[in-house]
Amino acid sequence: MSDIKKIVLSYSGGLDTSIILKWLQQQYQAEIVTFTADLGQGEELEPARKKAEMMGVKQIYIDDLREEFVRDFVFPMFRANTLYEGTYLLGTSIARPLIAKRLVEIAHETGADAVAHGATGKGNDQVRFELAVAALDPKLQVIAPWRIWDFKSRTDLIDFAEKNQIPVAKDKRGEAPFSVDANLLHSSSEGKVLEDPAVEPPPYVYMRTIAPEDAPDIATYVEIGFEKGDPVSIDGVHLSPAALLTKLNDLGRDNGIGRLDLVENRYVGMKSRGVYETPGGTILIAAHRAIESLTLDREAAHLKDSIMPRYAELIYYGFWFAPERLMLQALIDTSQTHVEGTVRLKLYKGNVIVVGRSSPKSLYSDALVTFEDDRGAYDQKDAAGFIRLNALRLRTLAARDHKRD
Known part of the structure; x- marks a missing residue:
């Protein structure tokens, strides 16, 4: 521990990462740099800065990564029509390599010896963070407090927080009803009230979509324009990647689109039940497949479909920066050269219905x-x-x- 002088911590500003921050200061006697990423999670991030300052942090990074997230991570993934185990649009998985990339960059900028994350020892995220760091800078040490500290319960964490003057909100003193991860692509809810896969999720779990039965009785029509496989416009108006996904999220939310109740196979070996909301992504993947149906050669389309499950696994498992993912990405991107045109969709009570498509590069005769x-x-x-x-x-x-x- 004495060899580590500076640590970059992936810091949300919440109770758990604030406890991690103080624990790192005590255990390592090292300077802590905090990094908070704005990936469109919809939360105010300035409180994270104030809390880090209160805890003596001198170097605080709060970065708006929304455009980079959508442009360089979400859109390349969607070019492959990526679904893990047939249904999951990988909203959490695709965010982790970007966070890890920025952690490594900040470590280089600040001369840090190590990076730290708040992922638990049972989940996929620990794997994703650490594989990415290994690929980008194998000399950096990675600290995963949840795997090494002595805390055994929520009570232990609260006691530590109170002894170290870390503010504990009233709603944080008990066990949370479920855990949430969110970014511009999706929200993910897991644990507690959701652990029994036979029980329907309570309505309060959903935060990004209205119920399909509550959606308008009149359909919403939208037209999405594509260039080289990426969406570039909505109803003829060109938008930046983050602005376009935000607009699709609004349309999906208002029409009850994008809910998924899934039992998935975690990379670490267990099954878990999650409730995901991906309103804009659900619209986007339907539109992308529709424009490909006009512009891709049959064998090229079938080859893409055949490698997609492998590509999805690589992202889910944390191998975004691995050579095999980069090789598959090159193949996928080559296939998108002539994927351009417009797709018209009808959004109605949880459904995304393709009603028209056209392209100057169409193979339809x-x-x-x-x-x-x-x-x-x-x-x-x-x-x-x-x-x-x-x-x-x-x-x-x-x-x-x-x-x-």
Whole structure:
């Protein structure tokens, strides 16, 4: 411990990370630098600065990373139509590599020897943070207090806070009904009242969407424009990445879109139940698949779909900076060269319905698919040879098997 002189702490300003801050000061006798990321979680961040100052921190970083988060992390992920285990849009997973990246950058700027995080020893986040740090700077030490301190209960934490003059709000003295993680892409709720997967989540768990049954009885129409696989406009108005996702979140919220009740397989080996709200992302992935349906070649689209589960696992497991993720990203990004155009959607009571799509790079041909006179664009007689050649191996197998009979 005496070798560590300065530590950069990922700091939310909440009770747990404030306890971690004081614990690090006491255990390591080191200078602490705090880093608080604005990823669009919707909370006021200045209280984190004031609390860090109160606890003697001299170097305090509060960074607005919303545009970088959406542009360099969310959008590349959505180019792959990424879903973990078929349903989860990876809202928590995709935020961790950015936080870790900035932790490492601040460590370099301040000459720190170590970084610290508040992830517990049962979750995925500890893995994601530490794999990212290992990839970006293997010389940095990583401190995970939840894995090494002696606190056994919430009472122990509260006692430590009171002994060290760390303010404890009244609503923090008891066990929280569930834990929440949020950013511009989603909110995630887990634990306590949500631990029994057979019990429907209580309505108060949802914070980013209205219930579908409470959504308007009139549908909302929206048009999303794409360039090279990324959304760039809503209803013809060009927006920055963060502003565009914010607008889609508003539309999704007001129409009851984006709720997910999921039992997932954590990387550390256990199953967990989570309730996720991803209103804008749910709209976006439907729109992206729709524009790809016009502009991607069949085999390119099928290849993308085949690698997507592996790509999703890499993000969920924490391998954003690993060479295999970068290789898959290069393939995915190459596929997006001609993915441009507009998609028209109808939003109605929790549903995202594609009602139109158009593109100057479209591969859809009226001349080929029409039931009317196709003017020689497609000779139906050619299909007979195509079928016969594709059936050759099936006829060969059948002939062999019939001989045995």
